[in-house]
Amino acid sequence: MPGNAALKLENHSHAQRERLAFIDFCLQYHGSVGRSELMAHFGTAVASSTRDFTLYRELAHENLVLRHENKRYYRTDNYQPLFHHEPHAALKTLTHGFGDGLSVTPGQSGFCEDAPDLIAPPQDVLATVSRAISQQQAVRMTYQSLSSGASERVVVPHSIVNNGQRWHMRGYCRKRSAFRDFVCNRITSVIIDKAGIAEHEHQTSDAEWNEQLTLELIPHPCHSHPEAIALDFNMSRQNNQPVRQLSIRAARAGYLLRHWNVDCSPDHRLPEQEYHLWLRNHNILEHCANAVLAPGYVDTHGKAAVTIK
DSSP states (O other), X not given: OOHHHHHHHTTSOHHHXXXXXXXXXXXXXXXXXXXXXHHHHHTXXXXXXXXXXXXXXXXXXXXXXXXXXXXXXXXXXXXXXXXXXXHHXXXXXHHHOSSSSSSOOTTOOSSOOOOOOOOOOOHHHHHHHHHHHHHTOXXXXXXXXXXXXXXXXXXXXXXXXXXXXXXXXXXXXXXXXXXXXXXXXXXXXXXXEOSOOOGGGSGGGOHHHHOEEEEEEEEOTTOSOHHHHHHHTTOEEETTEEEEEEEEEHHHHHHHHHHTTEEOSTTOOSOTTTOOEXXXXXXXXXXXXXXXXXXXXXXXXSOBOOOXX
């Protein structure tokens, strides 16, 4: 965004900046936008939408041109974004529509689809856990474990995390006296526990959560065409080798490596047809409790983790 446009935007209300962002997004990703779409989405009157388009033209007059035959504004070849539309957010907008998520909006593109969502947590579970985190309270819950079945737990949650396959609640489990991850969909009942929480149960005491690891992901060395993988994962070049350096919490590393099928063996022994990536600095997982999830990982004693397929 040009500096003078950014300064001028700051002089306008948040609501108007949202409407300008809508115009900017439609021009960038749909190629055109009409006054009726702006009015329908934001519930504004004709005069208000006219002012929005007038202001947008003042800020970025080379971005759009009005075609009088259909009263629509079209993106020009000189278009320069007035707002930064982050790619992940843009894809979500194209899939679900532009807005605050209160409802499915008519702004869905019809040409962009996301993967089916099979892991969305129940609303009452998500809301209760979220309130507990915000208010720094514990929860009392019934949890269905894959290994031990149903049990009652009291947990002090501090985060809700998507590991790529499931949403987890992370927090201090009083039953195990340790910080653990709990799959949100396996919580069958949950209520706020209003008893106080101790210092060692806070997020600040969760060592693995607070430790940042830098993973060095490179194309699997056995691949004949590593550049294709480098493009897949937006890798840069380091010493003439494609690499993607990713900073992540130690508490999340094993999950991510499993989700992306990263070969974490020291000698990249896993089949390259299935494992497109190799963790170059595999020793970084030595002090990571969930390294057992990482495909091919071998600890310092030579014990291998179970390969997840």
